Amino acid sequence: MNKLAAEFIGTFWLVFGGCGSAVLAGAFPELGIGFLGVALAFGLTVLTMAYAVGGISGGHFNPAVSLGLVIGGRLPARDLVPYWIAQVLGAIVAAAALYLVASGKSGFVVGGFASNGYGDLSPGGYGLTAALMIEAVLTAFFIIIILGSTAPNAPAGFAPIAIGLGLTLIHLISIPVTNTSVNPARSTGVALFAETAALGQLWLFWIAPLAGAAIGALVWKGLLAKNRL
Template sequence: MKTYLAEILGTFLLVFIGTASVVTGGFGTALPIGQEGIGLAFGIGVIAAAYAVGPISGAHLNPAVTLGVFLAGRLPAKDVIPYWIAQIIGGILASLALWIMVSGQAGGHTTGFAANGWDPNAYSAWSAFITEIIATFVFVTVILGVTSASHTTVLAGLVIGLTLAAIHFAVIPVTGTSVNPARSIGPALFTGTAAIAQLWLFIVAPLIGGAIAGVVAKSRVFEKD
């Protein structure tokens, strides 16, 4: 139970810090922090969560990461669904906290809750789908690499956070950057119909990317003999 509670807390930290940066400091706000600021917020959120709960649960914070860890042979099958449930709860609680935080905004809150999505006038659904698969594959591959038995380092959390930040720099214009179903579900539920209609992509594509990364890690293609 401590493991699952740790995943709830860690995912809460990541999703709240990241999505709050979009809602209170993103594009169109009084003090916009821009794409780089948002990317760093998500990266720092991962770093904070990794060092806070990593020793307890491994700080997956992401169903795609959990799937990759499982397929890489590092997590029992019985833990996959409980991890996913904990992560989704953490993401929803983070969006609830964000809703409470901005509910007293002068003039009312009108900018949404940092839900992921793509603009059909700019990118097709297929482009968004492939983007999320590739980005998640890169992210989970890095996680599995820096946490492998042959390459453990106390700087793993920092490397993972910087990788997530870099992915945001590259992908925000296409999908807003998910690479994490738990990060997408909570904001979509609080944003409304349009975000919920596109939510399927931000569940399916990251899971595919995470699964590919897990299979690649299991094959040990990138490890020395």
């Protein structure tokens, strides 16, 4: 239960902090937060929670990460579904809390509510194939970053920094394409409140990150793990 509570809290913070930066601060262009600010906010949520509760649950906060770590031999397969449930619940509760805060502003319009999408729902107008590719590729590299930075012979104590900055970079690359998911729980939570077709496109933001996580874990195990000094 301690592990599941840590995953719930960590995922809550990721969604509330990361999506909140877009929904709340992003609504005021004069603040200058922009894509860079939102990307940094997502990276900081993971970095801070990895230090805060990573020692309890491993600090996944993402169903794709949990799958990658099962394949990578870092998480028992029996823990996968309970982790997923805790993560999705944390994301939904965070999105609900964020909605309550955001709707307290006069004239608030839900709109996309920081949800993910392709086609008409892509910030840059990118299509389905582009969205599938970038979500899968970036999730694969995210898993490689996680497995590499948390390996027994990696520099101790620096993994959360590498992972947080890795997620920041991922957002800088892909916000224009899909508004960046690489995390099915994050996508699910806010899609439930969006006033767009985000729920109808949610399947992609489960399939692509999970497939990318599997690929990243297999690449790490097959090509990289044995060659670590």
